[in-house]
Amino acid sequence: xPNTGGMGCYAPTPIASEKLVExxxxxILQPTIDGMRKERMPFKGLLFTGIMVTKxxxxxxxxxxRFGDPETQTLLPLMDGDLAEVMLACTNGYLDTIDVKCxxxxxxxxxxxxxxxxxxxxxxDHITIDAExxxxxxxxxxxxxxxxxxxxxxxxxxxxxxxxxxAPDLETALMKAYxxxxxxxxxGMHYRKDIAHRALSRHSxxxxxxxxxxxxxxxxxxxxxxxxxxELVNRIKSLAASTxxxxxxxxxxxxxxxxxxxxxxxxxxxxxxxGVDGVGTKSRLAIRMNKHDTIGIDLVAMVANDIxxxxxxxxxxxxxxxxxxxxVEIGVSIVQGIANGCIQANCNLAGGxxxxxxxxxxxxxxxxxxxxxxALRKGRKPLPWKDDMEEGDILLGLTSxxxxxxxxxxxxxxxxxxxxxxxxxxxxxxxxxxxxSLLTPTKIYVRSLLxxxxxxxxxxxxxxxxxxxxxxxxxxxxxxLRAEVEAKSWSVPEVFRxxxxxxGVEREEMARVFNMGIGMxxxxxxxxVGEVTKMLEETGEKVVRLGALxxxxxxxxxxxxxxxxxxxx
Numbered sequence: 001x002p003n004t005g006g007m008g009c010y011a012p013t014p015i016a017s018e019k020l021v022e023x024x025x026x027x028i029l030q031p032t033i034d035g036m037r038k039e040r041m042p043f044k045g046l047l048f049t050g051i052m053v054t055k056x057x058x059x060x061x062x063x064x065x066r067f068g069d070p071e072t073q074t075l076l077p078l079m080d081g082d083l084a085e086v087m088l089a090c091t092n093g094y095l096d097t098i099d100v101k102c103x104x105x106x107x108x109x110x111x112x113x114x115x116x117x118x119x120x121x122x123x124x125d126h127i128t129i130d131a132e133x134x135x136x137x138x139x140x141x142x143x144x145x146x147x148x149x150x151x152x153x154x155x156x157x158x159x160x161x162x163x164x165x166x167a168p169d170l171e172t173a174l175m176k177a178y179x180x181x182x183x184x185x186x187x188g189m190h191y192r193k194d195i196a197h198r199a200l201s202r203h204s205x206x207x208x209x210x211x212x213x214x215x216x217x218x219x220x221x222x223x224x225x226x227x228x229x230x231e232l233v234n235r236i237k238s239l240a241a242s243t244x245x246x247x248x249x250x251x252x253x254x255x256x257x258x259x260x261x262x263x264x265x266x267x268x269x270x271x272x273x274x275g276v277d278g279v280g281t282k283s284r285l286a287i288r289m290n291k292h293d294t295i296g297i298d299l300v301a302m303v304a305n306d307i308x309x310x311x312x313x314x315x316x317x318x319x320x321x322x323x324x325x326x327x328v329e330i331g332v333s334i335v336q337g338i339a340n341g342c343i344q345a346n347c348n349l350a351g352g353x354x355x356x357x358x359x360x361x362x363x364x365x366x367x368x369x370x371x372x373x374x375a376l377r378k379g380r381k382p383l384p385w386k387d388d389m390e391e392g393d394i395l396l397g398l399t400s401x402x403x404x405x406x407x408x409x410x411x412x413x414x415x416x417x418x419x420x421x422x423x424x425x426x427x428x429x430x431x432x433x434x435x436x437s438l439l440t441p442t443k444i445y446v447r448s449l450l451x452x453x454x455x456x457x458x459x460x461x462x463x464x465x466x467x468x469x470x471x472x473x474x475x476x477x478x479x480x481l482r483a484e485v486e487a488k489s490w491s492v493p494e495v496f497r498x499x500x501x502x503x504g505v506e507r508e509e510m511a512r513v514f515n516m517g518i519g520m521x522x523x524x525x526x527x528x529v530g531e532v533t534k535m536l537e538e539t540g541e542k543v544v545r546l547g548a549l550x551x552x553x554x555x556x557x558x559x560x561x562x563x564x565x566x567x568x569x
Contacts, residue, residue, distance in 0.1 A: 006069060006070060006111065006159060007070075007110075007111045007113065007159070007191065007192045007195075008070065008108070008109055008110050008111055008191075008192055008195035008196075009070045009071050009073070009074040009108070009109045009195075010074060010106065010107065010108045010109070010170060010173070010174070010195060010196040010199065011071075011074050011075055011078060011106065011107050012078075012102075012106065013199060014199050015053055015199075020053065020058065023057065023058060024051060024058050027057070027058070028049065028051065028058060028060055029049065032047070032049075032063075044090055044091055044093075045065055045090070046065065046066065046067060046090075047063060047064075047065060048063070048064040048065070048066055048067065048068045048071075049062075049063055050062040050063075050064070069144070069159075070109040070111055070142075070162050070164075073109045073140070073142045073162055073164045074107045074108065074109045074164060075107070077107050077138075077140065077164060077166045078102045078103050078105065078107050078166065079100070079101075079102065079103070080101040080102060080103045081098075081099075081100060081101060085098065086098055086100060104168070105166055105167060105168050105169075105173070106166070106167060106168070106169055106170040106172075106173045107164060107165070107166045107167075107173055108164065108165055108170065108173040108174045108176075108177040108195060108196060109142075109162050109163070109164040109177065109195075110162065110163050110164075110177045110178060110180075110181050110191055110192070110195055111144075111159050111160075111161075111162045111191060111192075112159075112160050112161050112162070112163075112181060112184055112186075112189050112190070112191045113158055113159050113160060113189070113190055113191065114145065114155050114157070114158055114159075114160050114186075114188055114189070115187065115188020115189070115190065116188065117158040117159065117190075118158060121158050121188075122155070122187075122188060123154070123155055123156050123157070124149070124154050124155060124156075125154060125155045125186045125187045125188065126152055126153070126154055126186060126187075127146060127153040127154060127155060127160070127161070127184070127185070127186040128153075128184075128185045128186070129141065129153070129161075129183060129184050129185075130183035130184075130185075132183050133163065133180045133183035133184060136165075136176065136179070136180055138165060138166040138167065138176070139163065139164070139165045139166075139176055139177070139180045140163075140164040140165075141161065141162070141163055141164075141180065141184075142161065142162040142163075142164060143161055144157060144159050144160060144161060144162060145157015145158060145159055145160045145161070146160060146161060155186055160186070160189070161184060163177050163178075163180035163181040163184065164177060165177040165179075165180060170196060170199055170200070171200060174195065174196050174200075177195075231328050232326065232328050232331045232332065232335075232354060235328065235332050239332075239335050239336055239338075239339040239349070243339050243342040243343055243347065243348050243349040259315055259316050259348070259350070259373075261375065264315060264375070266375055266377060266378075268377070268378040268379075269378055270375040270376055270377055270378055271312075271375065271376040271378070271380070271382060272312075272373060272374070272375055273307045273310045273311075273312035273373065273374050273375065273376065273382065274307065274371060274372065274373040274374075275303045275306040275307045275371065275372055276303060276369065276370070276371040276372075277299075277302040277303045277306060277369070277370065277465075278299065278302065278367065278368055278369040278370070279295055279298045279299050279302065279368050279405045280405060280406065280408055280409070280466075281408040281409045281412065282295065282298060282405050282408045282439075283295055283365070283366060283367065283368055284365070284408070284412065285408060285411075285412075285422065285435060285438055285439055286439060287364060287365060287366070288422050288435065289422055289423075289435040289436070289439060291435075291436070291439060292330050292333040292334050292337070293333045293334075293336050293337050294337050294340075294439055294440075294441045295334060295337055295368065295439075296319075296334050296335060296336065296337025296338030296339070296340065296341055296368070297337045297338075297340055297341035297344070297441035297442065297444070298337075298341075298404070298405045298441055298442045299319060299337070299338055299341065299368050299369075299370050300317060300338060300341025300342055300344070300345055300347065300370065300372070300444065301341060301345075301404070301405070301441065301442035301443065301444045302370075302405055302442065302465070303317065303370050303371060303372035304317070304341070304345040304347055304372050304374075304444055304446055305442075305444065305445055305446075305463045305519075305520065306372070306463055306465075307372055307373070307374045308374075308445060308446055308449060308450075308461065308463070309383060309384075309460075309461040309462060309463050309476070309520075310376070310382045310383050311376050311380065311381075311382050311383040311453045311458075311461075312374035312375055312376050312382070313346070313374050313375055313376070313446075313450055314345050314346065314347040314372050314373075314374040314446060315347060315348065315373060315374050315375055316347060316348045316349075316350040316372070316373055317338075317342055317345075317347050317348070317349055317350065317370055317371070317372045317373075318350055318351050318352055318353075318370065318371050318372075319335075319338055319349070319352040319353070319368065319369070319370040320352060320353045320354075320355070320368070320369045320370065321334060321352065321353070321354045321355070321366060321367075321368055322354075322355050322357050322360075322361060322366060322367045322368075322369075323354070323355070323356055323357065323361060323365070323366040323367075324356070324357065324358050324361040324362060324363050324364060324365055324366070325356055325358055325363070325364075326354060326356050330366075331354065334366075334368070335349075335352075337441075338352075338370075341441075341444060344444045344446070344447070345372075345444050345446045345447075346446055346447065347372065347374075347446075352370075383453070383458065383459070383460055383461055383476070384459060384460030384461070384476040384477070384523065385459045385460060386460070386476075386477065386478040387478070388459050389459050389460065389477065389478055389481055389523060389549060390481075390549070391481065391548075391549055391550055391551055392526055392548055392549065393459060393481075393523050393524065393525055393526070393548060393549045394523075394524050394525070394526055394529050394545060394547075394548050395473075395483055395485065395521055395522070395523060395524075395545075395546040395547045395548060395549070396521065396522045396524055396529065396532060396533065396536075396543055396544070396545060396546065397489075397490065397518040397520070397521050397522075397543070397544040397545075397546040398443075398445060398448070398518070398519055398520040398521075398522070398536065398541050398542070398543060398544075399490070399517055399518060399519065399541070399542040399544065400442075400443055400464070400493075400515045400517055400518060400519030401440050401441065401442065401443040401519070402437070402438070402440040402493065402495060403438060403440075403495065403496075403514060403515070404442040404443070404465070404515055404519060405442050405465070406465050406466040406513070406514065406515065407466070407513045407514045408438075410499075410503070410505070410513055411438060411499065413503070414499050414502050414503035414505075415434060417502070417503065418502050420434055421434070422434045422435030422438075423435060426495075427498050427502075428493075428494040428495045428497070428498045429494070429495070437495065438495075442519075443519050445519070445520050445541075447539060448536055448539040448540075448541050449461065449520075449522075451535060452522075452532060452535060452536070457524065457528045457531060457532050457535075458522050458523065458524055458532070459523040459524065459525065460476040460477070460522070460523035461476065461520060461521070461522050461523070462475060462476045462520070462521045463519070463520055464515040464518055464519055464520060464521060465515070466513070467512060467513075468510075468511045468512050468513060468514055468515060468516065469483075469485055469511060469515070469516065469518065469521070469559060469561060470511050470512055470557075470558075470559045470561065471512060471559075472521075473485075473521060473558065473559040474557075474558025474559050476523065477523075477549070477558055479552070479554075480551065480552055481549045481550070481551065481552055482549065482550050482551070482552035482556060482557065482558055482559065482560065483521075483547065483549060483558065483559040483560070484547045484548060484549070484550050484559075484560050484562060485546045485547040485559065485560070485561045485562065486546065486547045486561075486562050486563060487561050487562060487563045487564045487566050487567065488563050488566055489544055489545060489546050489547065490517060490518065490544040490546070491517070492516050492517050492567055493516075493517045496510065496514055496516050496517065496567075497567070499514070500567060507564050507565065507567045507568060508564070510567065511561055511564065516567075518544065518546065521546065523549065529545070547562075
C-alpha cells in the first residue's frame with residue numbers, strides 16, 4: 001500500500017528496554033561516531049538514525065542530519081532542560097558536560113494529511129481549529145504544511161498539521177492527541193487511527209523509568225479493540241447479505257438472526273436439524289500461508305455436510321471467530337470464504353461472534369467454529385433409514401477434494417519430518433505448492449444430494465470426516481449390518497499415498513484418520529443405483545461403487561475395508 005510513514009509517533013516505546021538501548025549505543029551509534037572521527041570527519045550536529053528492531057537485533061534503515069518529523073514534536077515535550085544549551089554545548093565541543101534528561105510520562109503525535117496524500121494532493125483548503133485544541137492542557141498543535149492567505153489558514157503541503165499530547169501514561173496521551181485532532185477541520189483531511197496500537201496490545205503502556213499512574217483503563221489496553229470489531233462488522237455486512245435466501249434475514253451487527261420457515265417454503269411445521277463443528281488445525285496452515293479466503297468454505301462444509309446426512313436442507317449458519325488479536329483484513333478474508341461456502345450450500349449467513357482472547361489463544365492464531373441449522377419437510381423421515389436397510393444395499397462414494405478438514409495435526413507432523421516447507425513444490429502435484437494444495441477447500445455436497453433426498457432414493461448418508469470410513473460409516477447403519485468396502489474400487493489420491501509413505505503411517509491408521517479420497521458415502525438400494533449415479537454425475541460428482549452392506553454378528557465391527565494392502569503399492 002501507500003507509504004504512510006511520518007503520520008504519527010509515540011514515546012517512550014515499550015520495546016526500547018534498557019538492554020536494547022545499550023545495544024543500539026554499542027553496535028550502532030558509537031561505531032558510527034568513531035568511524036567518522038577515524039575518517040577525519042568529526043561530526044557536530046544532530047544525527048537522526050532510523051532503526052528497525054528485528055529478530056536478529058536492531059538494524060539501521062537510514063541516517064539523516066536533521067530533526068525528525070514527527071519524532072521531534074514527540075520528543076521535545078519530554079525533554080527536561082534547555083535545547084539551546086544542548087545545541088551550544090554540541091557546537092563548542094563540551095556536550096559531555098550536559099546531562100540530557102527526559103521527564104517521566106508519555107507523548108503522542110498524530111499527523112493530519114491532505115486528501116490524496118501520499119499521492120498527489122490539493123493545496124489551499126481552508127483550515128479551522130476549535131479553540132479547545134489550543135486550550136487543552138499539555139496539548140500542542142504543530143503546523144507543517146500550512147500557510148496564511150488573506151488572513152485565513154490554508155493547507156500548503158501533504159502532511160498539514162499535527163496534534164501532540166503529553167500525559168502520565170501512553171493511553172491517556174493517545175486519547176488526548178486524538179481528541180485534539182478531532183478539533184481540526186479541513187476538506188479531505190485524514191489521519192491514521194492506529195498510532196501506538198502495538199504498544200497498547202503489549203499491555204506495556206508506561207515508560208520504563210517511572211511508576212505506572214492510575215490512569216483510566218480501557219478495553220483496548222486489555223487487548224480487545226471495539227473499534228476493530230465495529231470496522232469488521234461494517235465491512236462484512238454486504239458479504240452476509242450476499243448469502244440471503246428466501247425466508248432468512250442476515251442480522252450482522254444485530255443480536256441474532258431470523259428465519260421465516262413459511263417464506264422459506266416450509267408451510268407446515270418442519271423438523272429442524274442442527275449441527276456444530278470447526279476446521280481444527282487446518283487453520284494453522286491458513287495462518288502459515290497467510291491465505292485466509294478459503295478456510296471459511298471449509299467451516300461451512302463441515303457443518304452443512306453434517307446436517308445434510310440427516311436429509312435436511314441447510315438454511316442458516318452462525319459462526320464463531322476466536323482470535324488472539326483481531327486483524328480486520330484477515331477477518332474480512334475469512335468471512336469472504338464463509339459467505340462463499342454459504343452460497344455453495346444455499347445457506348444464509350445469519351450472524352456470528354468475534355472474540356479477542358489474547359490470554360488464551362496464541363499470537364497470530366485463530367479458532368473457527370460454526371453451527372448450521374436446516375429443515376426437513378413435514379412428513380419426511382430423517383436419514384438414516386436404518387429400518388429400511390438390508391443386505392445387498394449398495395455403498396456409493398462421492399470423491400473428496402483432498403484431505404478436506406481432518407487429519408491436519410498429523411499432516412503438520414509429516415511435513416515437518418519430511419523437511420519440506422509449505423511453500424515447497426508439492427511432491428504429489430508439482431503444479432502447486434505443498435501449502436496451497438493442502439488448503440484446497442472441503443467439498444460441499446448440498447446441491448448434489450438434495451434432489452436425491454426429495455425423490456427418496458437414498459437410505460443413508462455418511463460424511464467422511466475424522467475417523468475415516470471405518471468410524472463414520474457405522475454411524476448410519478443398524479446393528480445387524482456391516483459395510484464392506486473394496487479398496488480396489490477407487491484410486492486413492494496421490495497426496496494420501498505420499499503422506500502414508502513419508503510419515504510411515506500404517507494403512508489402518510490412514511483409514512481411521514483420512515477420508516482417503518471419499519468425502520461422502522450413500523446407502524442406496526441396488527435397484528436405484530443407476531438413477532442415483534446418473535443424477536449425481538449430472539451435477540458434476542464423480543461416483544464410486546465402493547461395496548455393499550452385509551450381515552454383522554453381534555459385537556462385530558461396522559466397517560471392513562478389503563484389500564487395504566493396495567494402499568502400500
